[in-house]
Amino acid sequence: MSRVGKLPIKLPSGVTVDIKGNEVTVKGPKGELRRSFDPAMSITISEGHLLVTPPADNDRYAAVHGLTRALLANMVEGVSKGFEKVLEVVGVGYRVQKAGDKVVLQTGFTHPVEVVPPPGISFVVDGTNRVKVVGVDKELVGNVAAKLRAIRKCDSYKGKGIKYVGERIRLKPGKAGRAAAKK
DSSP states (O other): OOHHHHSOEEOOTTOEEEEETTEEEEEOSSOEEEEEOOTTSEEEEETTEEEEEOSSOSHHHHHHHHHHHHHHHHHHHHHHTOEEEEEEEESTTOEEEEETTEEEEESSSSSOEEEOOOTTEEEEEETTTEEEEEESOHHHHHHHHHHHHHHSBOOTTTOOEEEETTOOOOOOOHHHHHHHHHO
């Protein structure tokens, strides 16, 4: 059995779970998520906890067991607390602005780049150089944050671009630094 899969998922107050076959719907104060799981996995609710049990104790089911439990835990956490990723825009003249629902990025291109959030995602702009991607679906929040970052990844020589807050960018020395090191 999977070590992760054995752990019960505590249901916080205000979160309801509806199980119909292999489809699970989780509702909470932040929203609602629905997902289908492997029909071999048995998902049950007992005493305010979600439990996932595999049909047999072998390697094939151990991986799916842990995955199912992790996805369910993310659904429960998403509808109760929500998820967010914070991105930082670094560079002279680089900035981010909110225009209605969408975000307008000025990152050194000849034109500003507008990003429209998909359903279930919202952007929160802090100042002129930080943007938060907020939502209930962890997978979708991470995907949208990665697409924002891909618009202008950080340059490895000057460090200009879009990065996650807390991400370290290793800067290369460049021509002048390389020549000085050889002497």
